[in-house]
Amino acid sequence: MDQKTYDAQVDGRSGELIEAISSQPVQSMWSVQAPLQAGVATDDMVIDAVRRNLYEPTVGFYKERTGGPFQILRAMLLISRWESRLPGDVIERVHRFMTRSMLERGNTENHWLMFYAGNLLAAERWSDEPTLWNGRSPASMEAEATRWISGMIDRTAVNGHHEYDSTGYHIEHMMPLIGVYEHTRNDALREKVEKVLTLLVADMALEYFYGSWAGGHSREGYRENTWTRVGPIRPLQYLYFGGERFNPDYHLQQHFATPSIVAAYRPPAMFAEIAWDRSHPHVVRKTKAPRTIYRHTDDPTRPVRKYTYMTRSFAIGTSQIGLTGTGAGPIDLVSCDLHWKGANHQAKVTCNHPFTNPSRFSAFLPGLPQNAGRAVGADKPYLQRPDRLFGASLFERMMQHESTVLIGYRIPEDDACP
Incomplete structure (x- = not known):
């Protein structure tokens, strides 16, 4: 398939998705872009979405002066694409948010990327302001954001994607990068962003299995990891790979x-062709960067090594996680995965030891081990349930050759989930 034909097909699938989103009530500053694209958005619709979604409450501060990575990114993606169509009140609200609020960076890789992508676009848009929200000049913010985004791209190219092949978080890296690619004034950075987007779409295509993402994943949780079609990556899988009839229940749940x-x-x-090519069984090998940490461990975490065997009727994959101790993350991944062609949510087996440890939760988050477990459980209770089917256990070993997998466990008797 040539690029022109492929682009036209993606345009058609984009139209299907936009029409479906536009037919539903506007939920957020993310989704309001669909009726704007379709030409059916009203000023009241946009104003209401911004009023409800621009700010993030922070204890001890006035609500309409605080926000984080998600608020920053969705605000600047809206302004960057639709400023000529937006009511003046919306533009002023976002301008005040990016120049006078108290904004925080977050605590994981996808948070940092969203934070810096949004701040880069804000620094370029309001380059004539004396200062932005942090008291620094737009030029200073632009330089810092460019350095961070470029550095994350370099690490992805050399070491692999840290939050690798995640059905939930892959898109949280792709969307800010697509936003930078579309809107930055920095041509050199845009060229670099396009290259890393190619890597990320390649990751999606190599283990695409009839609407699912086969193989091991980092950060796949929310008690959905026994489902075949899962995560907010699904709209992009359909958009870029097609190959099946549009179904909002499958392709547009978020x-x-x-x-x-x-x-x-x-x-x-070519990635759409790779995604659907099952003419011959083949092995996909990937090496991914660990989420290297500096708390609760004396040794560096080793790289993640993935092995996935793809066939016409099934796909099976395993992962060597390379953990060095109980405190070495991550906390919510799938290390072994078997997909086969079958009914949705009825054609997948996953096998993991659901390991938990207080130091694991505080490896990346700011809480102390004494209370990190309770704090994380309050926000994401599924991480504390003993019946969850993900874990990243250091008591788990796997070997695989094509369709044969051996999994061994040596779990201590005093483990919380033996």
Whole structure:
């Protein structure tokens, strides 16, 4: 398939997704971009979405002066694409948010990328302001954001994607990168962003299995990891790979991807062919960077090594996680995964030891081990349930050759989930 034909097909699938989103009530500043693209958005619709979603409450501060990575990114993606269409009140609200609020960076890789992508676009948009929200000049913020985004791209290219192949978080890296690609004034950075987007779409295509993402995953949780079609990555899987009839129940259960759906970015056409090519069984090998930490461990975490065997009727994959101790993350991954062609949510087996440890939760988050478990459980209770089917256990060993997998466990008797 040539690129022109592929781009036209993606345009058609984008139209299907936009029409479906536009037919539903506007949920957020993400989803309001669909009716804007379709030409059916009203000023009241946009104003209401911004009023409800621009700010994030922070204890001890006035609500309409605080926010984090998600608020920053969705605000600047809206302004960058639709400023000429937005009511003046919306533009002023976002301007005040990016120049006078108290904003925080977050605590994981996807948070940092969203934070810096949004701040880069804000620094470029309001370059004539004396200072932005942090008291620094737009030029200073632009330089810092460019350095961070470029550095994350370098690490991804050399070491692999830290939050690798995540059905939930892959898109949280792709969307800010697509936003930078579409809107930055920095041509050199745009060229670099396009290259890393190619890597990320390649990751999606290599283990695409009839609408699912086969193989091991980092950060796949929310008690959905026994489902075959899962995570907010699904709209982009359908958008870029197609190959099946549009079904909102499969392809559009979340609207987080809307800014990427309306974007003009198109990956190379060959990835759609790779995603659907099952003419011969083949092995996919990937080496991914560990989420290196500096708390609760004396040794560096080793790289993650994935092995996935793809066939026409099934896909099976395992992962060597390379953990060095109880405190070495991550906390919510799938290390072994078997998919086969079958009914949705009825054609997958996963096998993991659901390991938990207080130091694991505080490896990346700011809480102390004494209370990190309770704090995380309050926000994400599924991480504390003993019947969850993900874990990243250091008591788990796997070996695989094509369709044969051996999994061994040596779990201590005093483990919380033996």
